[in-house]
Amino acid sequence: MSQGCDLSVLEELTSNAKQIQDDVLNKILKANANTEYLSRFLEGSSDKELFKKNIPVVSYEHVKPYIDRVANGEPSDIISGEPITTFNRSSGTSSGNQKIYPANNIYFENQLFGYALSSAVMSKHVDGYKQGKVMVFSFTHRISTTPCGLPVAPALTSFIKSKQYLSMAKNCTSPYEIVLCPDPKQSKYCQLLCGLVQRNEVVGVGATFPSVLVRVINFLEKYWKELASNIWSGTVSDWITDLSCRDSVSTILGEPNAELADLIEHECGGQKSWQGIITRLWPKTKYIETIVTGTMSQHIPALDYYSNELPLVSKVYASSEAFFGINVNPLSKPQHVSYTFLPNMSYFEFVEVDDDGGTTGEIVDLVNVKLGSYYELLVTNFSGLHRCRVGDVLQVTGFYNNTPQFRFVRRKNTVLCVDVEPTTxxxxxxxxxxxxxxxxxxxxxxxxxxxxxxxxxxxxxxxxxxxxxxxxxxxxxxxxxxxxxxxxxxxxxxxxxxxxxxxxxxxxxxxxxxxxxxxxxxxxxxxxxxxxxxxxxxxxxxxxxxxxxxxxxxxxxxxxxxxxxxxxxxxx
CATH class of the missing domain: 3.30.300 (GMP Synthetase; Chain A, domain 3)
Structure with missing residues (x-):
């Protein structure tokens, strides 16, 4: 599961964070200094101090016109020295508006690296992690295109459809073809079917966000009889019309299995409660893998109920803009989750946030943040974003070697207000x-x-x-x-x-x-x-x-x- 990453890599990165961050910024500036966006401020220089002095701190709206120009067919070098290969579309459920972020091959390589390092950490903390399989519910969205023909898709879809993802898919209960199915209902059904047939190999159950996992359990409540019937007969329901799904599931389903069908019927239909249904159907499960920090914490009671309070693991912290960090203590309680930033992913800066939620204006590097302080995150990445506000407020909770660890506190903006009260x-x-x-x-x-x-x-x-x-x-x-x-x-x-x-x-x-x-x-x-x-x-x-x-x-x-x-x- 580690794809060649081991924990010595984590030690090296976190011990040399300052030098690695300086090297990352130098590399980004050398590649992008002559872009239309940066040349106005740097005139071709890759000097860090000039960058700090001249490059403005911006929000997405400030760079959107440049991004739109590339999306409409102008050359990538308006914003990026490395060719833009795709655009990541944000979900829009947090801010209310979908945004598109430029991405290139470095973005996908970073994603793979971050997940691989996280898997190495999981191997240390979860017995049998490498030997077992994870039943992670993943779905892909239809890819649209910009006017110039570049793909636009949610970041997870872009990553799943990239060549980098294939090595990760091998340890999942669902064949890659099922994850690629564009019909979420067929995909969800087939992923459950595959997971049930391989129930004794499953060591972890999850989805990127817990709302998806709770919905999957609700789906199982509706369809367990049909799933059991498919397992009893060894055939897939006729309404599964996606040929790749049918072929992939049929291979895993194999011969009729009356014993497993009876077990599903007993656990799903023969009990008064669905408490612990995950551990009852997948008895070797040792953790639930999903992000339960920030607003996602609302789903903790339901997940505890369905899993008999298995550890809830928030493995990584990432977004459409960049991969930020990993949880080096994955079995920690949700309220104690902190992410150790990986200094080789992008160049990170932080604007201190005061008690009232306003910024003090002081910008500090990754290694200069102060324990206990709150910061708004800025990112300079390899895809054309420079000193761009991510919109997340983080608190420094500690250090791993020389690298800070952050607790996700909230999105920056007020979310609820009917008078003058700023409710976050x-x-x-x-x-x-x-x-x-x-x-x-x-x-x-x-x-x-x-x-x-x-x-x-x-x-x-x-x-x-x-x-x-x-x-x-x-x-x-x-x-x-x-x-x-x-x-x-x-x-x-x-x-x-x-x-x-x-x-x-x-x-x-x-x-x-x-x-x-x-x-x-x-x-x-x-x-x-x-x-x-x-x-x-x-x-x-x-x-x-x-x-x-x-x-x-x-x-x-x-x-x-x-x-x-x-x-x-x-x-x-």
Whole structure:
């Protein structure tokens, strides 16, 4: 699984971070100094001090005109000395707008290197990791093209379809052809089928984002009878029409297996609860591999429930702009996850962030960050981005040799506001964690969540859509909602929000009582389908923490079962 990387590489990189960062910047500047973008500031020089002095810190919007020109057919050397080979499209579920980022072969080589090094770390911490297989649910999106014919796709799709990915695919339960299937339903079904047949080889289960994994479990609840029937007969369902899927699954499915079919029927249909269903169906699983930092933490209770609290492993920190770092303590608790930056990936700088979320203006190199401080991340990569804001706020938690480790705190921008209060992702995550404790005490688990600021009312107020599931099946599939429990959820969430929010939430104040709207089971599947139909990759789909799209809100609003409000002002 390590693709030639071993832990000595990690030691070398992290021990020599300053020199490696200087070398990376020198290499980037030498390759790009004569591009149209950089030549205005550097006049062909690759001097680091001139770079620091003259190159402006920019957001995506500042470089978008240059990116669009390349996408429309002008030469790559407008922004990059290395030919642009593809454009990575962001999911748009975090910011609301899809963006395209230039990428070249160095980007894909870096991705492979980062994942390979992460796998070497996993081998150290998980017994049998190299000998087993991982059942990772991956999906590819249809690739579109720019006006000049260059491919545009979500970053994960671009990587999966690159030659670099093939070596990683060998250790997965799903054949490469199934991952490439453009129909997510057929792909999901076939990936589950392959995983079930190879259940005794699976050491890890996962997906890039936990919302996808929770949706896969919901899909299994709907289709386990058909999957068991396929295994019992040794034939694939007729509706699997993708020939590559059929051929690949048929090879793995092999002869009829009544014993395995009976086991699936017993575990999925013969129990009162789906608690621990992952470990019951895949008994040798030692961890769940998915990103549970930041807004993704909302899915931790559901994953703990389905996996009997197996370790949740956030392996890597990467984006459409660059590969940033790896988790060198992969079995750490989600709240303790930190990423060790890899200094050979790109050139990294950091703008310090003060307590109010504003920047101090001081920019420091990777090795000069201070323990405990908060920073906004800037990246200069090999694909034409220079001192570009990524939009993530990180906190320095420690050092591995001479290289800092960072905790992902939040996306930079305020996500919720109905008056003047700046509510961040971190604020909402804290509120959600409090509500989850109340729900779990009543044997309910949260399987989906999002929110929006409703200013159609006076005063405006926060609305939280939640999808709930009973831990124990009462035989009716009807969710019993306790008014007292849900109102308490509203109250504890308000108590967890910022002091400014609480001051504004007084009686007759400018913010009204917080509202929880419980939606039907399956609603967040429908929400994902809504975004996927509009171009979001299913692999990169993250349930948006906050929604502003009227169309997306209608998907939720049409499935509301009940509404509950906070019945008292939070303590100031």
């Amino acid at each position: 992702e971190e604020d909402i995550s804290k509120a959600l964690a409090r509500a989850t404790v109340v729900l779990e005490s009543s044997d309910l688990i949260l399987t989906g969540f999002t929110c929006f600021g409703d200013i159609s009312t006076v005063p405006g107020h926060y609305v939280f859509y939640v999808e709930l599931k009973a831990k124990v099946n009462n035989g009716t599939n009807v969710l019993q909602l306790d008014n007292k429990v849900l109102v308490e959820c509203c109250c504890v969430m308000e108590e967890s929000l910022s002091s400014l929010y609480r001051r504004l939430r007084v009686k007759d104040g400018p913010i009204g009582p917080l509202e929880v709207r419980v939606v039907q089971q399956g609603t967040f599947d429908s929400l994902m389908e809504f975004f996927v139909a509009r171009g979001t990759s299913i692999s990169q789909y993250k349930t948006p923490m906050c929604i502003s799209s009227a169309e997306a809100l209608k998907v939720l609003e049409d499935k509301v079962l009940a509404r509950f409000f906070s019945d008292k002002s939070p303590p100031v």
